[in-house]
Amino acid sequence: MKVLFQLFLTFARIGGFTFGGGYAMLPMIQSEIVERKKWATEEEIMNYYAVSQCTPGVIAVNTATFVGYKLRGGVGAVAATVGVVTPSVIIILIIAAFIRNFLEYDAVRYALNGINVAVAVLVLNAVINLWKKGVKNIFGYIMFAIALAFSIFTDWSPIFVVIGAILFGIVYGVYSGRKAGKGK
Amino acid sequence: MNVFLALMLEFFKIGLFAIGGGLATLPFLYEIANKYDWLDVSVMSDMIAVSESTPGPIGVNMATYCGYNAGFSEAGVAGGIAGGILSTFALVLPSVIIVIIVSKVLERFKNSTLVDNAFKGLRPAVCGLIAAACYDVFKSACLETELFKESDNLSKLFDIKALILFVILFLLTRKFKKIHPIFIIIPAAIVGILFKM
Structure with a gap:
């Protein structure tokens, strides 16, 4: 029960x-889930992110569901998911009911511009972390470059990048497995 | 059809079919606006702006906002609150079920080399996708691409205040690697207000 409550609270803080x-959530997940609570490894989080890209629904919510399920099965999945959406629901309901013009306040706009800069820094750090853990050889560099180029220069859905990466990974695995087999 | 029933049905559909994050829900929302009179296209841009600038997943924010508007037009504030909660619930329900099923399948094939190889390809690619997202955030936070296009003057490309804040925050986070993101976000918001960014 205590773990369920912690799951709820931690994901509420993340949300x-x-x-x-979705992507802006990664630094929060790394800090809360990987470093502080040690509920999942960096590699597992990356796997969840990858799978969340090609499963339907909101990426941030899917990642929460994955972590919750890993810790406490179905109930854990529900606790984490309810946690991650709760702040959204409360904040949006307050805005919709009372302060519909809240974006017109100068202070709000200035604060959001500052927050934007912070998010850019946090996501850059997340990329550096992921690069150190997940991109280790020439195959990794190529996959990284292709994915980066595709999402900057085309309007294609990231699903295609994900599916392509799965196929390349399998082909590369078979190829390098064969080479290792010959070496023995 | 009852507004609340329609809301749940429509957002369940979005949760089931919108793949690839919050903005993938947009075409579905336009379809809803065309189909029912409780969602007006003219409030959509406002809804998107609010959803993007409040904390939380964008898709969830839009579901709550849209549900509030629809419920409010039917039964006032209480209806709005009910609508917001119901739409959000309906949006996440399908993905929770699907993710639990996917988790079970992945658990079973945990030791398969095929799945392992697939993830070996996926991890660097996901890193690339996030790097692209990082570039987008940086562009909107620190660059004035519109101003640059108009003036063609390279010195106009950079938002100097934002760029200085970016460099300071980046050095801080590299020095204190375990610092919690909240302690970067809140000071940045305060700096934003103080320096009218």
């Missing part, structure tokens, strides 16, 4: 401080 959608 409450994620500005700008």
